[in-house]
Amino acid sequence: xxxxxxxxxxxxxxxxxxxxxxxxxxxxxxxxxxxxxxxxxxxxxxxxxxxxxxxxxxxxxxxxxxxxxxxxxxxxxxxxxxxxxxxxx
Numbered sequence: 001x002x003x004x005x006x007x008x009x010x011x012x013x014x015x016x017x018x019x020x021x022x023x024x025x026x027x028x029x030x031x032x033x034x035x036x037x038x039x040x041x042x043x044x045x046x047x048x049x050x051x052x053x054x055x056x057x058x059x060x061x062x063x064x065x066x067x068x069x070x071x072x073x074x075x076x077x078x079x080x081x082x083x084x085x086x087x088x089x
Contacts, residue, residue, distance in 0.1 A: 003072060005044040005079060010054055012067065012078045014038040037061050037089065041077065054082055059089040 005011050015037050039059055046052040054060065067080030 003042060005042055007044050007047050008050050008052065008082045009044045009079055010040055010082055010085070011042040012038040012060065012062065012080065013041050014076065014078060036064060038078065043082075046082075050082065052082060054085065054088070060085045061087045061089060 003011060037059060040054050040056055043052050043054050043056060062078070062080060062085050066084040067078035070077050070079060
């Protein structure tokens, strides 16, 4: 991949949304919840005020409206600041 986040930003690949409920009902794309966890694909170098804690490969939780959605090579990703990450799983 030819993308390198700048400063304190990270590139995240969101986990797939749930396809079915417990009862077996299929959920259409328009009604699916936005996934709130994903895998860190790339990290920036940090800033002089904030060092990068996240590493490539970390599984993280983030806020529902955090980040900016982008599409690369047919895959959807999110770019967000490290401070928007809620937890490492």
